[in-house]
Amino acid sequence: MSRKTLIPIGPYHPLQEEPELFKLYCDGEIVTDIKWETGYNHRGIEKLSESKSYDQVFFLVERICGICSTSHPFAFANAVEEITGVEITDRTKYIRSIIGELERIHSHLLWVGLAGHFLGYNTVFMWAWKYREPVLDLFEMITGNRNSYAMFKVGGVRRDIENSKIPAIRKEMALLRKKIDLLTGAVMDDPVIHARTKGVGILTRQDILDYGAVGPTARASGVDIDVRRDDPYAAYPLVNWKVITAQAGDVFAKAEVRLLEMYESASIIEQCVDVLEKLKEGDVALKINEIPEGIGTGRAEAPRGEVFHFVVSDGSNSPARHKIRAPSYTNIATFKKSCIGQTIADATISLAAVDPCYCCTERMAAAYDNSSGKKILNANELIALSMKRTSELRKSGAGHE
């Protein structure tokens, strides 16, 4: 039996705001293997979705994850609109993009703050979260809530962005650029941050392709993918912006990609509000009487990568099947590459670098018989099996790993 040290992080660790369990197997200071365990956050959303009407599902998918609470409704709207085959109005497209990009800004600022916190740079944490507040204020002005905006519905959005609110958005974007300048300057020029993040947690282009990672994690390793450009939706094909990539693949490159993406988001928002002013107010929702039978897939670029929703409709009031795949599901698998071989101190920032979101990722474990396809073990039986194994190990005196 190996005598490796096991360092558990979680499931309720003060550093993490979500419950998850990492097991770092260490040899001295060096991490030799990593395992993670989720399920503390499982809420059975796909099943719940089948019991709700299409209008209600938006409120449910919004609560998959509080940080990407636009991306999930966005992808779900894209999926259902593919089934119905409607073309949403121009004003709706621009409003959807504005909400999506505001969310990207607040999410990236949140990440920069948390990354600073993980590095022991609490100043960055406080700054970034202070700069995030005005974005939330904009959300409150537009949608009435700081998070969970309840903005989307099939065929449109629930409320309009009145033209009278546009100057406030413009002003805030101008201020935000200055704040990001300051933050980018502080992060990019700091020798300590350079030392802590450069060459740490490197993911090569090949690793990204092997693990199928998406979003800023992939873009920081030179993989040029972005759903907004590759599978255009909403107003993204109608405005000018570029996909930010970096080549190094380390934590610093990921921070760089996210910081620069915020400028692009601000630019998209400014272009969108320019057009919004010229369009007719109030033209934001189509009347959709029924959802026909069919299959729809919807994709959206969340701040963390591609969100994928698959909806089967049987012509009734609620989805017959609703399958969700969130970006963190593929991204967290890259921990196997990025953390192994690092010291324990660097492993934490490597874990945080992909901006993992466990609320999105939760899955339930069950074992199926390969030949008959029958479920042979349910969750409780699996737990009982695991308990039995533990007691056997205790009896045999295996002790600590």
Add this chain to the structure above:
Amino acid sequence: MGFKDYCFRKSLWVFHFGGASCNNCDIEILDCLTPRHDLERFGILLVGSIRHADVLLVNGSINRRDKDRLLELYHQAPKPLLVVAIGACGCTGGIFAEGMTFAGPVDKIIPVDAYIPGCPPKPEAIIAGIVKLAGKK
């Protein structure tokens, strides 16, 4: 001054338990500590261990996997302890109450002293709740 008042008359230290939540309440709780709201000016501090805490903040719907751990944490905590259920999910289970893994709400598992509803509650609401709780005693 009763024993409980005596225990809570100074700075309240808080331990945060995020159950099966959507992250929103967790973020808003963290937001309370950042410059705009700055709960630390009231001496309220987020601590890393339940053994140091006066207040247990619970947010999110509690699923079957969280339930035992929440109970364990409650038993480990030094008493008297104030328990605060935050958000719609913490108070009632919210939108996830019909879910197959739901084992809550919080007040069915451990006694709760205060409820702060909202989805998510604004940081102002969280601060108001905690201040009321500290004032009530």
